[in-house]
Amino acid sequence: MFKASNISEMEKFLLSKSSTDDFVFSANKRGVPDGVLSADDIRRDVAIFARLLIRVYVGWPMHDEITKMRILKHLINVYNNAHEMPAGEFFKLLKPVVADIQDNHISIRFGTTRFGTKYKKPYKNVGKNIAGNKIVRGEMRDGGVAAIGFSAMIRSDEFKNAVVDFGKNILPKSNALIIDLRGNTGGNSWYSDLFAEHLCGAWIDSMQAVYVRTNRDAKEFLSVVYPTAPWAKLPESEELVVWKTGKNYTPDITKAYMKPIYILTDRQTGSSAEMFLLRMMHHPRAVVVGDNSSGTEVFGNVGRSMLPNSQIKVSIGMNYRVLSQENFELNGVTPNIKCPENTDALTVALREIANQQILSQAMNSNSKTL
Numbered sequence: 164m165f166k167a168s169n170i171s172e173m174e175k176f177l178l179s180k181s182s183t184d185d186f187v188f189s190a191n192k193r194g195v196p197d198g199v200l201s202a203d204d205i206r207r208d209v210a211i212f213a214r215l216l217i218r219v220y221v222g223w224p225m226h227d228e229i230t231k232m233r234i235l236k237h238l239i240n241v242y243n244n245a246h247e248m249p250a251g252e253f254f255k256l257l258k259p260v261v262a263d264i265q266d267n268h269i270s271i272r273f274g275t276t277r278f279g280t281k282y283k284k285p286y287k288n289v290g291k292n293i294a295g296n297k298i299v300r301g302e303m304r305d306g307g308v309a310a311i312g313f314s315a316m317i318r319s320d321e322f323k324n325a326v327v328d329f330g331k332n333i334l335p336k337s338n339a340l341i342i343d344l345r346g347n348t349g350g351n352s353w354y355s356d357l358f359a360e361h362l363c364g365a366w367i368d369s370m371q372a373v374y375v376r377t378n379r380d381a382k383e384f385l386s387v388v389y390p391t392a393p394w395a396k397l398p399e400s401e402e403l404v405v406w407k408t409g410k411n412y413t414p415d416i417t418k419a420y421m422k423p424i425y426i427l428t429d430r431q432t433g434s435s436a437e438m439f440l441l442r443m444m445h446h447p448r449a450v451v452v453g454d455n456s457s458g459t460e461v462f463g464n465v466g467r468s469m470l471p472n473s474q475i476k477v478s479i480g481m482n483y484r485v486l487s488q489e490n491f492e493l494n495g496v497t498p499n500i501k502c503p504e505n506t507d508a509l510t511v512a513l514r515e516i517a518n519q520q521i522l523s524q525a526m527n528s529n530s531k532t533l
Contacts, residue, residue, distance in 0.1 A: 164243045170228060173235040174217050177242070180210035183383045187211075187471040198249075204472035205245035205253055211470055212257065212477060213238050218380035220479040222266050222462045224403055234260050250473040254278075257475065265493055267433065267459035272476040282493050286430045289453040290507035292345045298322055301329035308516055309337035310509075316350040316435040323354045330361055339423040339516045342443070345453060345508065349434025359442040364418030368409030369441040369460075374483040375406045385481065388466040392481075403483065412445050412487075423519060424449045425512035428498060433459035440496055441486065450515070453508035456495035460484060 167173045185207070200208075216223055216234070223231070241256050254273040261269050262281040270279040294300040294312030299322055301311040311329050316322075334340065340362075360366050375381075375394045378401050385392055394406040426443055428451055437460040443449050462480030469476050488496070500515070502508050 165239060167239070170231050170235060173232075173239055174213075177210055177213035177235070177238060178217060180206065180242075181214045183214075183380050185211045185214070185471065186384060186387070187469045188387050188467070189469065199247050200250055200253060200472055201247055202245040205248065206242050208253065208470040208472050208475070209238055209242045209245070212260075212475075214380065215384075215468055215477055215479060216260075218378060219376065219384045219466070219481075220269070221374065221376050221403070221481050221483045222264065222269065222479075224376075225483055226264065230263055230265075233263055237263075250475070253473050254475055266462045266480065267457055267493060268462050268465050268478065268480045270478045272478070273473070280493070284430055284455065284458070284493060284495075287454045287504050289429050289502040289504075290345060290427070290509055292347065292427075293343045293509065299325035299329075301325065301333055303333050303336065304341075304513070306513075306517060306520060307336065307338035308341060308513065309333045309339070310341040310343065312343035313347050313355065313436065313439075315347055316352050316355045316439065318351040318353040326354055326358050330358070334420065337422065338520065339425070340420065341425045341427065341509065341512050341516075343427045343509065344432045344436045344440060344456075345427050345429045346431045347433075347436035348431055348457075349436050349438075349459065352435035352438045355435065355439045356442065359439050362420045362424070362443065363446050364415035364420075365413070366411060367414065367442040367445050368411055369438045370409050370484040370486055372408045372485040373406045374403040374485070375481060377404050381481075384466060384468070388468070389464075389481070392464075406482070414446050416447070419446065421448060423516060425515065426451050427508040427512060428453045428456045428496065429508070430454055430457050430495075432495070433457035434463065437495065441488075444496065450500065450512075451496060451498040452500045452512045452515070453498050453502050455497055455501075458491055458493040458495035461486065461492040 165176050258278050265282050270277050292312045292314050294314040304310050377397045437456050464482040465478050466481045467478050
Protein backbone atom coordinates (compact mmCIF):
# COMPACT_ATOMS: atom_id res chain seq x y z
CA MET A 164 0.00 0.00 0.00
CA PHE A 165 1.55 3.29 -1.17
CA LYS A 166 1.92 6.19 1.26
CA ALA A 167 3.36 9.62 0.48
CA SER A 168 3.54 12.96 2.22
CA ASN A 169 4.08 15.36 -0.69
CA ILE A 170 2.59 16.17 -4.09
CA SER A 171 5.67 15.25 -6.10
CA GLU A 172 5.85 11.71 -4.69
CA MET A 173 2.13 11.11 -5.22
CA GLU A 174 2.28 12.35 -8.80
CA LYS A 175 5.32 10.18 -9.50
CA PHE A 176 3.63 7.08 -8.09
CA LEU A 177 0.39 7.51 -10.05
CA LEU A 178 2.23 8.32 -13.28
CA SER A 179 4.34 5.18 -12.91
CA LYS A 180 1.19 3.07 -13.23
CA SER A 181 0.16 4.25 -16.72
CA SER A 182 1.47 5.61 -20.02
CA THR A 183 0.12 7.57 -22.97
CA ASP A 184 -0.50 4.22 -24.67
CA ASP A 185 -3.36 3.79 -22.20
CA PHE A 186 -5.27 6.82 -23.52
CA VAL A 187 -8.62 5.80 -25.03
CA PHE A 188 -10.83 8.11 -27.09
CA SER A 189 -13.85 6.01 -28.04
CA ALA A 190 -16.06 3.43 -26.39
CA ASN A 191 -15.58 -0.26 -27.05
CA LYS A 192 -18.41 -2.45 -28.28
CA ARG A 193 -19.72 -3.06 -24.78
CA GLY A 194 -20.97 0.49 -24.39
CA VAL A 195 -21.57 1.41 -20.76
CA PRO A 196 -20.30 -1.50 -18.63
CA ASP A 197 -23.02 -3.39 -16.80
CA GLY A 198 -20.72 -5.93 -15.16
CA VAL A 199 -18.29 -5.76 -12.26
CA LEU A 200 -14.86 -4.16 -12.61
CA SER A 201 -11.93 -5.98 -11.08
CA ALA A 202 -9.48 -4.39 -8.65
CA ASP A 203 -6.92 -4.23 -11.47
CA ASP A 204 -9.48 -2.50 -13.71
CA ILE A 205 -10.04 0.11 -11.01
CA ARG A 206 -6.34 0.71 -10.42
CA ARG A 207 -5.65 1.09 -14.12
CA ASP A 208 -8.47 3.60 -14.64
CA VAL A 209 -7.36 5.60 -11.59
CA ALA A 210 -3.82 5.79 -12.96
CA ILE A 211 -5.01 6.90 -16.41
CA PHE A 212 -7.34 9.51 -14.91
CA ALA A 213 -4.42 10.80 -12.84
CA ARG A 214 -2.22 11.06 -15.95
CA LEU A 215 -4.90 13.05 -17.78
CA LEU A 216 -5.06 15.48 -14.88
CA ILE A 217 -1.36 15.77 -14.06
CA ARG A 218 0.10 15.78 -17.56
CA VAL A 219 -2.64 16.92 -19.98
CA TYR A 220 -5.16 19.12 -18.16
CA VAL A 221 -4.04 22.75 -18.61
CA GLY A 222 -5.47 23.75 -15.23
CA TRP A 223 -3.29 21.39 -13.15
CA PRO A 224 -0.27 23.74 -12.94
CA MET A 225 -2.60 26.65 -12.11
CA HIS A 226 -4.52 25.17 -9.19
CA ASP A 227 -3.30 25.63 -5.61
CA GLU A 228 -1.27 23.07 -3.68
CA ILE A 229 -4.08 22.36 -1.20
CA THR A 230 -6.44 21.36 -4.03
CA LYS A 231 -3.79 19.17 -5.66
CA MET A 232 -2.94 17.46 -2.36
CA ARG A 233 -6.59 16.71 -1.66
CA ILE A 234 -7.15 15.28 -5.16
CA LEU A 235 -4.02 13.14 -5.17
CA LYS A 236 -4.70 11.75 -1.71
CA HIS A 237 -8.20 10.79 -2.79
CA LEU A 238 -6.99 9.07 -5.98
CA ILE A 239 -4.33 7.14 -4.11
CA ASN A 240 -6.89 6.10 -1.51
CA VAL A 241 -9.14 4.72 -4.28
CA TYR A 242 -6.11 3.02 -5.84
CA ASN A 243 -4.95 1.45 -2.56
CA ASN A 244 -8.42 0.21 -1.67
CA ALA A 245 -9.40 -1.01 -5.12
CA HIS A 246 -11.77 -3.99 -5.14
CA GLU A 247 -14.45 -5.46 -7.34
CA MET A 248 -17.32 -3.03 -7.96
CA PRO A 249 -19.76 -1.93 -10.68
CA ALA A 250 -18.57 0.89 -12.93
CA GLY A 251 -21.32 3.09 -11.54
CA GLU A 252 -19.87 2.77 -8.03
CA PHE A 253 -16.42 3.64 -9.34
CA PHE A 254 -17.93 6.73 -10.99
CA LYS A 255 -19.19 7.83 -7.59
CA LEU A 256 -15.68 7.43 -6.15
CA LEU A 257 -14.26 9.80 -8.79
CA LYS A 258 -16.87 12.52 -8.23
CA PRO A 259 -14.99 14.20 -5.34
CA VAL A 260 -12.01 14.75 -7.66
CA VAL A 261 -13.80 16.96 -10.19
CA ALA A 262 -16.04 18.43 -7.49
CA ASP A 263 -12.95 19.90 -5.83
CA ILE A 264 -11.66 21.68 -8.95
CA GLN A 265 -12.75 25.27 -9.51
CA ASP A 266 -13.29 24.90 -13.24
CA ASN A 267 -16.67 24.93 -14.97
CA HIS A 268 -15.46 22.90 -17.96
CA ILE A 269 -13.87 19.86 -16.33
CA SER A 270 -16.26 16.95 -15.92
CA ILE A 271 -16.74 13.20 -15.91
CA ARG A 272 -19.66 11.39 -17.51
CA PHE A 273 -21.02 7.88 -17.02
CA GLY A 274 -23.78 6.99 -19.43
CA THR A 275 -26.06 10.03 -19.46
CA THR A 276 -24.93 11.32 -16.05
CA ARG A 277 -22.49 14.23 -16.10
CA PHE A 278 -20.74 15.51 -12.99
CA GLY A 279 -18.67 18.68 -12.56
CA THR A 280 -17.43 21.15 -9.99
CA LYS A 281 -19.27 21.69 -6.72
CA TYR A 282 -18.46 25.41 -6.94
CA LYS A 283 -20.92 26.14 -9.75
CA LYS A 284 -23.17 29.07 -8.80
CA PRO A 285 -26.96 28.55 -8.61
CA TYR A 286 -29.15 29.46 -11.57
CA LYS A 287 -31.55 32.37 -11.23
CA ASN A 288 -34.49 32.77 -13.60
CA VAL A 289 -34.29 36.06 -15.52
CA GLY A 290 -36.37 34.90 -18.48
CA LYS A 291 -35.97 32.63 -21.48
CA ASN A 292 -33.98 33.31 -24.64
CA ILE A 293 -36.03 34.85 -27.46
CA ALA A 294 -34.53 32.30 -29.89
CA GLY A 295 -36.88 29.70 -28.42
CA ASN A 296 -36.26 26.35 -30.09
CA LYS A 297 -34.09 27.93 -32.81
CA ILE A 298 -30.33 28.40 -32.69
CA VAL A 299 -30.62 32.01 -33.92
CA ARG A 300 -33.65 34.23 -34.16
CA GLY A 301 -33.63 37.88 -35.22
CA GLU A 302 -36.51 40.34 -35.33
CA MET A 303 -37.46 44.01 -35.31
CA ARG A 304 -39.54 44.98 -32.29
CA ASP A 305 -41.61 48.10 -31.60
CA GLY A 306 -39.70 51.34 -31.36
CA GLY A 307 -37.07 50.27 -33.86
CA VAL A 308 -35.41 47.84 -31.47
CA ALA A 309 -33.51 45.09 -33.29
CA ALA A 310 -33.31 41.90 -31.24
CA ILE A 311 -31.32 38.73 -31.89
CA GLY A 312 -31.24 35.65 -29.70
CA PHE A 313 -28.52 32.99 -29.73
CA SER A 314 -29.48 29.79 -27.91
CA ALA A 315 -26.08 28.30 -28.82
CA MET A 316 -22.95 29.28 -30.73
CA ILE A 317 -22.32 26.96 -33.65
CA ARG A 318 -20.32 27.01 -36.88
CA SER A 319 -22.81 26.23 -39.61
CA ASP A 320 -24.20 27.80 -42.77
CA GLU A 321 -27.59 28.16 -41.10
CA PHE A 322 -26.08 30.13 -38.23
CA LYS A 323 -23.98 32.29 -40.56
CA ASN A 324 -26.87 33.04 -42.92
CA ALA A 325 -29.18 34.03 -40.06
CA VAL A 326 -26.58 36.44 -38.65
CA VAL A 327 -25.73 37.91 -42.06
CA ASP A 328 -29.43 38.40 -42.86
CA PHE A 329 -29.96 40.12 -39.52
CA GLY A 330 -26.93 42.37 -40.08
CA LYS A 331 -28.05 43.40 -43.56
CA ASN A 332 -31.83 43.65 -43.29
CA ILE A 333 -32.73 44.41 -39.69
CA LEU A 334 -29.79 46.02 -37.89
CA PRO A 335 -29.37 49.04 -40.24
CA LYS A 336 -33.00 50.08 -39.65
CA SER A 337 -32.76 49.93 -35.85
CA ASN A 338 -32.50 52.56 -33.12
CA ALA A 339 -31.14 50.09 -30.55
CA LEU A 340 -30.01 46.47 -30.32
CA ILE A 341 -30.74 43.65 -27.89
CA ILE A 342 -28.54 40.53 -27.96
CA ASP A 343 -29.97 37.62 -25.97
CA LEU A 344 -27.39 35.16 -24.58
CA ARG A 345 -29.56 33.69 -21.82
CA GLY A 346 -29.33 29.92 -21.64
CA ASN A 347 -26.48 29.89 -24.18
CA THR A 348 -23.84 27.49 -22.83
CA GLY A 349 -21.52 28.04 -25.81
CA GLY A 350 -20.31 25.89 -28.68
CA ASN A 351 -18.18 27.23 -31.55
CA SER A 352 -17.44 30.96 -31.56
CA TRP A 353 -16.37 31.35 -35.21
CA TYR A 354 -19.35 33.31 -36.54
CA SER A 355 -20.33 34.97 -33.27
CA ASP A 356 -16.79 36.39 -33.05
CA LEU A 357 -17.23 37.85 -36.54
CA PHE A 358 -20.57 39.34 -35.47
CA ALA A 359 -18.81 41.01 -32.54
CA GLU A 360 -16.21 42.36 -34.98
CA HIS A 361 -19.00 43.80 -37.15
CA LEU A 362 -20.64 45.51 -34.17
CA CYS A 363 -17.35 46.88 -32.82
CA GLY A 364 -15.96 47.93 -36.20
CA ALA A 365 -12.73 46.07 -35.43
CA TRP A 366 -11.48 42.73 -34.17
CA ILE A 367 -11.59 42.79 -30.37
CA ASP A 368 -9.63 40.22 -28.38
CA SER A 369 -11.48 38.44 -25.58
CA MET A 370 -8.34 37.60 -23.59
CA GLN A 371 -4.91 38.94 -22.71
CA ALA A 372 -3.03 35.68 -23.25
CA VAL A 373 -3.66 31.97 -23.84
CA TYR A 374 -1.40 29.29 -22.34
CA VAL A 375 -1.20 25.64 -23.41
CA ARG A 376 0.68 22.51 -22.35
CA THR A 377 3.15 21.01 -24.79
CA ASN A 378 4.77 18.21 -22.79
CA ARG A 379 4.94 14.81 -24.51
CA ASP A 380 1.71 13.52 -22.93
CA ALA A 381 -0.23 16.66 -23.86
CA LYS A 382 1.08 16.54 -27.43
CA GLU A 383 0.10 12.90 -27.88
CA PHE A 384 -3.36 13.62 -26.48
CA LEU A 385 -3.73 16.65 -28.78
CA SER A 386 -2.65 14.66 -31.84
CA VAL A 387 -5.83 12.59 -31.49
CA VAL A 388 -8.45 14.98 -30.13
CA TYR A 389 -7.43 18.07 -32.11
CA PRO A 390 -4.64 17.31 -34.61
CA THR A 391 -5.14 20.62 -36.45
CA ALA A 392 -4.94 22.73 -33.28
CA PRO A 393 -3.17 26.05 -33.99
CA TRP A 394 -0.72 25.35 -31.15
CA ALA A 395 0.02 21.75 -32.17
CA LYS A 396 3.42 22.62 -33.67
CA LEU A 397 4.75 24.51 -30.66
CA PRO A 398 7.99 22.98 -29.33
CA GLU A 399 7.82 20.44 -26.52
CA SER A 400 8.13 21.92 -23.04
CA GLU A 401 7.43 20.93 -19.45
CA GLU A 402 6.30 24.47 -18.68
CA LEU A 403 3.09 26.22 -19.65
CA VAL A 404 3.67 27.87 -23.02
CA VAL A 405 2.14 31.10 -24.33
CA TRP A 406 0.25 30.28 -27.51
CA LYS A 407 -1.10 33.75 -28.29
CA THR A 408 -1.65 37.17 -26.77
CA GLY A 409 -4.39 39.76 -27.17
CA LYS A 410 -3.58 42.89 -29.13
CA ASN A 411 -6.65 45.08 -29.53
CA TYR A 412 -9.43 46.03 -27.12
CA THR A 413 -10.57 49.29 -28.75
CA PRO A 414 -13.57 49.42 -31.10
CA ASP A 415 -13.39 51.58 -34.22
CA ILE A 416 -16.24 53.98 -33.58
CA THR A 417 -16.16 55.18 -37.21
CA LYS A 418 -17.23 51.69 -38.34
CA ALA A 419 -19.00 50.31 -35.27
CA TYR A 420 -22.71 50.07 -34.55
CA MET A 421 -22.92 53.07 -32.22
CA LYS A 422 -26.50 52.87 -31.01
CA PRO A 423 -27.48 51.44 -27.59
CA ILE A 424 -26.68 47.73 -27.19
CA TYR A 425 -28.23 45.63 -24.42
CA ILE A 426 -26.85 42.11 -23.85
CA LEU A 427 -28.98 39.68 -21.82
CA THR A 428 -27.18 37.07 -19.70
CA ASP A 429 -27.81 34.49 -17.00
CA ARG A 430 -25.90 31.79 -15.12
CA GLN A 431 -26.11 29.52 -18.18
CA THR A 432 -24.33 32.01 -20.45
CA GLY A 433 -20.93 30.38 -20.81
CA SER A 434 -17.89 29.36 -22.81
CA SER A 435 -17.99 30.77 -26.38
CA ALA A 436 -21.08 32.84 -25.47
CA GLU A 437 -18.94 34.47 -22.79
CA MET A 438 -16.15 34.92 -25.33
CA PHE A 439 -18.60 36.99 -27.40
CA LEU A 440 -19.69 38.84 -24.26
CA LEU A 441 -16.09 39.64 -23.27
CA ARG A 442 -15.46 41.14 -26.71
CA MET A 443 -18.63 43.21 -26.57
CA MET A 444 -17.86 44.59 -23.11
CA HIS A 445 -15.26 46.82 -24.77
CA HIS A 446 -18.02 48.48 -26.82
CA PRO A 447 -18.81 51.94 -25.34
CA ARG A 448 -22.58 51.53 -25.84
CA ALA A 449 -22.91 47.98 -24.47
CA VAL A 450 -24.95 47.38 -21.30
CA VAL A 451 -25.31 43.91 -19.75
CA VAL A 452 -28.70 43.04 -18.22
CA GLY A 453 -29.81 39.96 -16.27
CA ASP A 454 -27.69 37.81 -13.96
CA ASN A 455 -23.98 36.97 -13.87
CA SER A 456 -22.73 34.78 -16.69
CA SER A 457 -21.47 31.34 -15.69
CA GLY A 458 -17.72 31.99 -15.60
CA THR A 459 -16.72 29.22 -18.02
CA GLU A 460 -13.98 30.85 -20.05
CA VAL A 461 -10.64 30.56 -18.21
CA PHE A 462 -10.11 26.83 -18.85
CA GLY A 463 -11.37 26.21 -22.37
CA ASN A 464 -11.04 24.30 -25.63
CA VAL A 465 -12.11 20.99 -24.12
CA GLY A 466 -10.48 17.68 -25.01
CA ARG A 467 -12.28 14.40 -24.28
CA SER A 468 -10.99 10.97 -23.39
CA MET A 469 -12.31 7.80 -21.79
CA LEU A 470 -11.18 5.51 -19.02
CA PRO A 471 -10.94 2.12 -20.78
CA ASN A 472 -12.43 -0.23 -18.18
CA SER A 473 -15.22 1.83 -16.63
CA GLN A 474 -15.76 3.81 -19.87
CA ILE A 475 -16.16 6.97 -17.86
CA LYS A 476 -15.75 9.95 -20.20
CA VAL A 477 -13.36 12.68 -19.04
CA SER A 478 -13.50 16.28 -20.32
CA ILE A 479 -10.55 18.59 -19.61
CA GLY A 480 -9.56 22.07 -20.76
CA MET A 481 -6.55 22.48 -23.05
CA ASN A 482 -6.36 26.32 -23.02
CA TYR A 483 -5.73 28.55 -20.02
CA ARG A 484 -6.90 32.08 -20.76
CA VAL A 485 -5.76 35.16 -18.88
CA LEU A 486 -8.67 37.61 -18.91
CA SER A 487 -8.85 41.28 -18.05
CA GLN A 488 -11.37 40.46 -15.30
CA GLU A 489 -9.86 38.79 -12.24
CA ASN A 490 -11.55 35.79 -10.57
CA PHE A 491 -13.62 35.21 -13.69
CA GLU A 492 -13.96 31.42 -13.51
CA LEU A 493 -17.24 30.48 -11.76
CA ASN A 494 -18.07 34.18 -11.21
CA GLY A 495 -18.49 35.41 -14.78
CA VAL A 496 -19.47 38.88 -15.93
CA THR A 497 -21.49 40.93 -13.46
CA PRO A 498 -24.29 42.74 -15.32
CA ASN A 499 -24.62 46.52 -15.30
CA ILE A 500 -28.30 46.01 -14.49
CA LYS A 501 -28.83 42.98 -12.27
CA CYS A 502 -32.33 41.55 -12.36
CA PRO A 503 -34.08 40.06 -9.32
CA GLU A 504 -35.26 36.44 -9.43
CA ASN A 505 -38.18 35.88 -11.85
CA THR A 506 -37.70 39.28 -13.52
CA ASP A 507 -37.47 39.10 -17.31
CA ALA A 508 -34.22 40.74 -18.46
CA LEU A 509 -35.76 41.42 -21.88
CA THR A 510 -38.57 43.45 -20.31
CA VAL A 511 -36.01 45.41 -18.28
CA ALA A 512 -33.88 46.12 -21.36
CA LEU A 513 -36.89 47.24 -23.43
CA ARG A 514 -37.97 49.55 -20.61
CA GLU A 515 -34.46 51.07 -20.43
CA ILE A 516 -34.45 51.66 -24.18
CA ALA A 517 -37.93 53.24 -24.09
CA ASN A 518 -36.89 55.55 -21.24
CA GLN A 519 -33.77 56.57 -23.16
CA GLN A 520 -35.84 57.33 -26.25
CA ILE A 521 -38.27 59.45 -24.21
CA LEU A 522 -35.36 61.33 -22.63
CA SER A 523 -33.71 61.85 -26.00
CA GLN A 524 -36.94 63.19 -27.52
CA ALA A 525 -37.41 65.55 -24.58
CA MET A 526 -33.86 66.86 -24.91
CA ASN A 527 -34.32 67.41 -28.65
CA SER A 528 -37.60 69.20 -28.02
CA ASN A 529 -36.00 71.49 -25.44
CA SER A 530 -33.10 72.16 -27.78
CA LYS A 531 -35.48 73.28 -30.56
CA THR A 532 -37.44 75.51 -28.14
CA LEU A 533 -34.25 77.23 -27.07
